[in-house]
């Protein structure tokens with residue numbers, strides 16, 4: 116074994132075999148120093164090129180295609196962070212370093228030496244990960260099983276397949292990640308697939324698509340008999356859709372600055388190759404009559420939901436569809452009447468929301484709009500399989516609810532019942548939008564909750580009340596590009612961290628979306644389940 120000892124050797128360049136390099140492998144970096152000739156200078160000092168192993172996804176050894184050439188070749192693949200012209204971090208760039216290994220005339224010995232180096236580089240690179248968050252328990256994707264890569268060829272502008280055959284396949288090959296490509300053929304294909312798959316064969320499920328396909332996968336996993344273990348299958352996201360909210364969020368959590376388009380793809384693919392897995396919150400969503408859904412991203416009503424669905428027809432312009440949709444909806448700005456109630460997180464209860472709500476009247480005033488019951492009373496009742504309805508009478512829980520012991524929503528009361536007493540109830544009013552997200556981004560260019568973390572156990576609830584002018588709303592959306600909207604002091608914008616919420620739209624008709632997918636319009640409630648799923652996320 117190579118152990119942790121420093122490796123040192125002299126190689127030549129792969130192209131001509133004339134330039135000589137002294138190459139040193141430490142546990143931190145691969146250091147390359149040119150021997151003889153003109154030195155490599157930086158800031159007035161001769162220096163060795165230091166390639167951080169944290170940026171390395173793989174290393175390979177091979178023989179020359181030329182039978183007469185007895186040398187072996189060593190290729191190492193790095194994806195260091197790029198800087199924009201302002202000096203800000205801006206995604207990653209691929210850098211390959213290729214050396215000619217010639218210890219003697221014995222071709223086999225040369226290859227063995229190159230392989231020894233490749234193994235040592237890979238082993239040390241795998242120990243190096245960047246940007247780990249404190250207090251988060253990380254695990255690794257199992258390398259001995261295959262990764263299922265699901266591609267929706269229709270997502271975004273229909274370019275997901277070419278992204279796979281281009282940068283994705285190239286990086287997965289460099290990182291030596293065994294995977295199987297599955298192209299989805301229709302809506303719900305991915306859902307059916309993961310519902311019936313033998314998950315013991317797969318180390319991870321990676322989605323190269325938009326957020327809609329991951330929504331299918333999460334719901335497919337939760338529909339399984341073995342949902343408790345199935346939902347812990349590591350999930351990976353590669354941006355191939357038009358919104359790519361989760362991919363943009365996962366990149367944001369690495370603190371690597373803004374990356375869009377192919378930069379974002381490289382960043383997410385890099386994280387996939389590093390294979391670090393961390394917990395991911397999931398949201399249980401209950402509709403008034405429909406089945407229960409599981410979400411990983413967002414619940415939207417009003418402006419945002421309308422833009423999402425109305426802009427479907429501009430899918431061919433990619434991410435620009437949201438800008439076009441926003442401008443069109445701004446031109447015909449409308450309000451949406453409804454009731455909103457939520458359970459703030461403990462931290463949120465003790466600190467004020469970013470904007471003092473004009474609706475913060477004493478609770479008793481609103482008990483008649485979104486009705487409330489004692490939380491203690493509700494919990495007792497539920498355990499006895501009975502609940503109190505709004506008239507104070509008891510009723511038997513529906514068969515559906517009593518049988519649904521999958522991930523119980525202990526913070527929610529049945530949707531026809533009043534919300535628990537410890538919830539905050541906003542007065543019935545007109546909203547412009549209500550948006551609850553689990554992640555920092557709602558699309559590549561919309562950072563709605565900059566402080567969100569994948570497993571913070573809370574929904575970041577933003578809502579904008581009626582009375583906001585068109586220019587002010589536009590300013591809010593523009594500020595969301597940098598995530599500075601929360602400091603705009605807009606009196607119509609409220610931001611709360613919550614663990615559960617209920618929304619009762621009064622305006623009809625209307626659109627509600629969950630993870631960008633349109634769901635039944637009507638009362639809806641949701642609860643976060645902290646860290647229940649797993650996401651590949653550095």
Ligand SMILES: Nc1ncnc2c1ncn2[C@@H]1O[C@H](COP(=O)(O)OP(=O)(O)OP(=O)(O)O)[C@@H](O)[C@H]1O
Nearest residue numbers: 270271299300301324325326327328356357358359
């Ligand atoms: N082969 C297919 N043909 C048609 N629809 C598909 C196919 N595969 C998946 N779908 C459906 O396409 C919808 C949109 O997919 P997805 O979210 O991946 O892309 P997107 O909408 O472009 O991206 P985003 O959600 O980021 O905006 C999903 O509801 C999914 O079920």
